[in-house]
Amino acid sequence: MNLTPRQLDVLVAIRNYRHLHGYAPTMQELADQLGTSKVTIFEHVGALERKRVLRRDKHKARSLEIIADELLPDEERSTKLPLLGNIAAGAPIEAVENREDLDLETMFHSKHGVYVLRIRGESMIDDHLCDGDYVVIERRENAKSGEQIVALIDGQEATLKRFYKESGGKVRLQPANKSMEPRVLEADRVKVQGVVIGVLRSY
Incomplete structure (x- = not known):
């Protein structure tokens, strides 16, 4: 996405806040979370808007929305692990006939997030x-x-x-x-x- 490390920090903070609370942070909450000033956050958000990875309604306090199609760096790892079989104490492994993957993201999926x-x-x-x-x-x-x-x-x-x-x-x-x-x-x-x-x- 051609972003600076600090701009990535802002995006990750917005994503994490939305996951935790169900709505976007305010500029002041972002500043507090990242240990910087509100003015600096406005500068980063403006740059991210110009790069078309973030959208904001200037008339609403909690309108920050990530619109980039690409995954953030910490989302690019696979959440899948190979599922090889079933095991019970004292018995051999019962192999799975076809190769399967255990997808943690699917396993713990919820419509609520x-x-x-x-x-x-x-x-x-x-x-x-x-x-x-x-x-x-x-x-x-x-x-x-x-x-x-x-x-x-x-x-x-x-x-x-x-x-x-x-x-x-x-x-x-x-x-x-x-x-x-x-x-x-x-x-x-x-x-x-x-x-x-x-x-x-x-x-």
Whole structure:
């Protein structure tokens, strides 16, 4: 796309923000995320508009839209892994008759959109979600009691917990760690940002 490294950073930041929130960032949010000034962001966005990879409605705060056909550099790797067979403890591998691929993007596809977060801490360890694991999140604003969710508390603190509806207009955010206490909060203080649909772990 003939972009500078900083222009690529801006595009990646816009894409990631849209995946996480479901809408585009403001210029100030982009500046804060990239550690630069709002004026500099306006300059980069203007250059990206001229290169026809970004579109913006000057009368709307959250109108940034990536329109380039090419993939961004971090999207060019394949999400497919070879699927060679089935295995059970104590039995030989049952080979797959025809060569198949396990496509992670297809496996975790959702019409609502998905994104991945890396876990930090051990508050969900009893659910086998460990520090360093990657959780696949389906972007949703509603959850059922018992689901593992990404919760945004008071618009500032993001946390991964099990979600339960309580009486009196409250919700309980339950850690999966016997040494930690749940948090019971007014429902309007908690915004559901997504629900866990998968976990990835490397050794």
